[in-house]
Amino acid sequence: MPLKIVFMGTPEFSIPTLDxxxxxxxxxxxxxxxxxxxxxxxxxxxxxxxxxxxxxxxxNFRNPPSLSGEEEFDNFKELFPDVVVVVSYGQIIPKNFLKIAKFGFINIHASLLPKWRGAAPIQRAIMNGDKKIGVSIMKIEEQLDSGPVLTSNELELDQNATHGEIEKKLSIMGAKLLIKSLKTIEIGNPKFID
Structure with missing residues (x-):
């Protein structure tokens, strides 16, 4: 039986994953x-x-201004997801939500974690002059970007590329990496690294 997924994302960066x-x-x-x-x-x-x-x-989609509140939590609970995939959603996920999905919440983060946890990882990598950039698939825990990493993938950072070009490459890379990660979760063999 295929995994039942709830997706959470907002900007263009999220589209390749949902697609x-x-x-x-x-x-x-x-x-x-x-x-x-x-x-x-x-x-x-x-x-x-x-x-x-x-x-x-x-x-189907929902666009609540906030996830806090009993009504939104009840709506979410009724979905009974196996896993929740998060890509640049833009809201902090309340801890009571994190306990609902069978296999938890999985996030695509646009950096080679643990480097550049938090917001604007692509910009920070460019400003720092990093030679490599990448995406990480991580489990979401209560603290922001603190969960263990399932896998990551990297590429050479082209110093002549625009932010938009880099973001597009990483969004596609993250989407493909997520599918591989979901398959390991589906067969019950995910190996997270703290």
Missing amino acids: ILKKSKFNILTAYTQPPQKSKRGQKIHSSAIEDYCKKNGI
């Missing part, structure tokens, strides 16, 4: 994303890249 999950044999129960927000210019309200993708592809 590869949709094309795989995994069962996407729903996607969580940030609610529509005003743009900086013009103050027009725009939905997230993930919300737009879900609408185009017939994927």
Whole structure:
């Protein structure tokens, strides 16, 4: 029986992961994303890249302004996910949520953990002049970016590449690496490294 997955993501960086999950044999129960927000210019309200993708592809989604609160927790609990995949969601996940999924919450982080935990890892790697950059698949725990790493993949950091070019490469790399990781979770053989 395929893994039942809840997806959490918001920006364009999250799209390759949701897309590869949709094309795989995994069962996407729903996607969580940030609610529509005003743009900086013009103050027009725009939905997230993930919300737009879900609408185009017939994927159920939720876009609550916050995960705190009993109603949102009850909605989440009723999904009974095997695993929750998080990619740049943009909200701290309450600890009571972390106990619901059978195999926990898995995050794609755009750095070679433990280096560059936290926000803006790509920018920090570029500013630091790092020679290598990559993505890590990690388990989410209560402390931000503190969970053990399941696997990672790296590439040479092209100093002439733009942030957008690097981000696109890493988002695709992370999506492919996630599928391999989910397969190890599915067969019951994940090996996390603290």
